[in-house]
Amino acid sequence: MRDFDVAIIGGGVIGSAIARELMRYQLNVAVLEKESDVCVHTSGRNTGMLHAGFLYKPGSLKAKFAVEGNKEFDTVAKELDVPFKRTGKLIVGFTPEDRERLEYFIQRGKINGVIDMELIDRKRMDEIDSSAGGNFAVYCPSSGILDPFIYTIALAENAVNNGAEYFLNTEVIAYERLADDQHLLRTKTGEIFRARWVINSSGLRSAQISEMLGIPGYVIQLVKGEYFVLDKKAGEFAQIPVYPAPTPQFTFDTHATPTVDGNVLVGPNSINVEDGEDYSVSQEGMDGLQESGKKMFKHMKREYYIRTFAGARPKLIDPETGQVQDFVVQRPENTPGIINLVGIESPGLTCALPIARRVVKLLKDKEELTRNPAFNPVRKGIVRFHDKTTQEKARLIQKNPDYGEIVCRCETITRAEIVQALHNPLGVSTVNGVKMRTRASMGRCQGGYCEMRITALIREELGKEIDEVTLTGCGSEMFTGAVKGGMEE
Numbered sequence: 043m044r045d046f047d048v049a050i051i052g053g054g055v056i057g058s059a060i061a062r063e064l065m066r067y068q069l070n071v072a073v074l075e076k077e078s079d080v081c082v083h084t085s086g087r088n089t090g091m092l093h094a095g096f097l098y099k100p101g102s103l104k105a106k107f108a109v110e111g112n113k114e115f116d117t118v119a120k121e122l123d124v125p126f127k128r129t130g131k132l133i134v135g136f137t138p139e140d141r142e143r144l145e146y147f148i149q150r151g152k153i154n155g156v157i158d159m160e161l162i163d164r165k166r167m168d169e170i171d172s173s174a175g176g177n178f179a180v181y182c183p184s185s186g187i188l189d190p191f192i193y194t195i196a197l198a199e200n201a202v203n204n205g206a207e208y209f210l211n212t213e214v215i216a217y218e219r220l221a222d223d224q225h226l227l228r229t230k231t232g233e234i235f236r237a238r239w240v241i242n243s244s245g246l247r248s249a250q251i252s253e254m255l256g257i258p259g260y261v262i263q264l265v266k267g268e269y270f271v272l273d274k275k276a277g278e279f280a281q282i283p284v285y286p287a288p289t290p291q292f293t294f295d296t297h298a299t300p301t302v303d304g305n306v307l308v309g310p311n312s313i314n315v316e317d318g319e320d321y322s323v324s325q326e327g328m329d330g331l332q333e334s335g336k337k338m339f340k341h342m343k344r345e346y347y348i349r350t351f352a353g354a355r356p357k358l359i360d361p362e363t364g365q366v367q368d369f370v371v372q373r374p375e376n377t378p379g380i381i382n383l384v385g386i387e388s389p390g391l392t393c394a395l396p397i398a399r400r401v402v403k404l405l406k407d408k409e410e411l412t413r414n415p416a417f418n419p420v421r422k423g424i425v426r427f428h429d430k431t432t433q434e435k436a437r438l439i440q441k442n443p444d445y446g447e448i449v450c451r452c453e454t455i456t457r458a459e460i461v462q463a464l465h466n467p468l469g470v471s472t473v474n475g476v477k478m479r480t481r482a483s484m485g486r487c488q489g490g491y492c493e494m495r496i497t498a499l500i501r502e503e504l505g506k507e508i509d510e511v512t513l514t515g516c517g518s519e520m521f522t523g524a525v526k527g528g529m530e531e
């Protein structure tokens with residue numbers, strides 16, 4: 043049995059932000075994550091927008107945390123070495139009804155603290171981004187785009203560098219409250235964890251885990267969102283995220299968002315599903331995206347499609363009205379030592395650190411915490427060859443010849459970057475883990491050229507047998523048998 047002050051169930055962006063913020067204090071923190079990495083689910087399956095906060099109901103946690111998370115992100119991105127651009131956003135309209143709704147959201151934004159939004163005409167839109175659809179728009183300069191994989195990984199690595207322990211491939215399957223009010227968590231691997239505090243940040247499964255911890259009654263509707271990823275050639279036309287005017291239900295339909303690396307994401311749509319972890323996409327959904335995407339982005343062409351993906355939002359629903367509810371971040375008095383997070387859908391990525399600070403406050407209200415004088419908020423990422431000038435590239439190769447060997451040709455990712463990714467602080471050793479840390483295999487050929495080279499490096503660097511190399515962990519082995527009667531080693 044392992045003993046900790048705090049055990050966090052779920053190591054996505056929320057669990058990792060909480061772990062990082064808790065390390066500012068002298069606490070032993072464990073993060074229990076059922077997958078082989080930290081952004082396998084929602085934290086790695088979203089648009090990567092740093093929202094401004096104008097969409098959400100005034101006074102709600104979503105509004106408060108989005109505005110707070112947005113304001114601080116330049117500093118956060120610098121501290122954690124996260125690719126981030128404060129691009130601004132266009133929310134475009136076509137009809138008089140759209141204009142009315144956009145004007146309403148300018149006012150709502152002001153109430154929430156987003157003071158810099160303005161209604162602009164087509165001429166001004168063309169100056170900002172001529173590829174955007176629409177007849178007029180709201181321009182919101184404080185919105186931005188970030189790399190959601192690197193952000194989640196950076197929070198987790200910073201937590202680990204400051205002393206938190208991550209237990210990957212560790213699914214919590216049972217809970218018991220002990221006589222001394224400590225908590226026992228049993229996991230699928232058989233390992234048992236005892237902790238004074240348990241935090242539920244299990245995303246899509248938050249209602250089930252909440253019930254397991256003694257807080258029943260939450261109803262989650264899982265809403266899948268499908269996307270197209272467009273080639274960087276399309277990205278050359280996209281200067282700024284383009285969203286449609288919000289629907290009467292205050293949600294956004296399909297939008298076109300440039301990524302920090304120069305691709306364009308078109309999506310997501312909204313489909314109610316039973317299984318949030320089934321990430322298959324439908325022909326119907328993709329056909330719909332193609333139509334709605336064209337309205338937002340004039341260069342939505344088939345020749346630019348390089349892949350599809352999907353994610354699911356865990357929307358907390360009022361079972362009587364069917365209305366979507368605010369985030370739940372609570373410490374119920376009748377379940378001492380439990381902090382429960384439910385319904386952390388969009389804008390959860392933007393809100394991760396403000397949510398984490400709220401969790402720390404809930405804990406601090408119950409016990410005095412001692413500052414950790416050694417806490418270091420800074421984390422350095424992998425130096426990216428592709429982003430460097432010619433002289434900087436030459437210097438990198440001189441220092442480390444592995445920078446001179448290109449492994450992923452589409453994205454210009456070098457052997458040096460893959461090797462650094464394989465020796466990551468979390469101990470992730472999967473092909474997808476390398477992809478999320480370096481972008482190797484995210485380009486036009488989607489791994490056709492580099493995947494085998496990455497598997498070879500995994501074996502070489504980590505001493506793995508050929509049948510131990512996986513895409514995303516157990517059950518996704520890259521090599522399952524001999525081809526044509528034999529495999530030479």
Ligand SMILES: Cc1cc2nc3c(=O)[nH]c(=O)nc-3n(C[C@H](O)[C@H](O)[C@H](O)COP(=O)(O)OP(=O)(O)OC[C@H]3O[C@@H](n4cnc5c(N)ncnc54)[C@H](O)[C@@H]3O)c2cc1C
Binds near residue numbers: 076
């Ligand atoms: C389509 C889509 C678009 C979005 N776009 C944006 C955006 O542009 N901007 C924005 O701010 N937000 C956006 N969001 C919301 C944002 O992505 C989420 O709010 C955020 O990622 C939630 O993080 P999480 O850590 O709660 O969830 P997750 O990343 O799902 O992490 C929860 C973790 O808990 C683990 N877990 C579950 N059960 C157990 C168990 N029993 N034991 C151990 N581990 C367990 C899971 O494996 C998982 O890794 C979007 C979401 C979606 C779906």
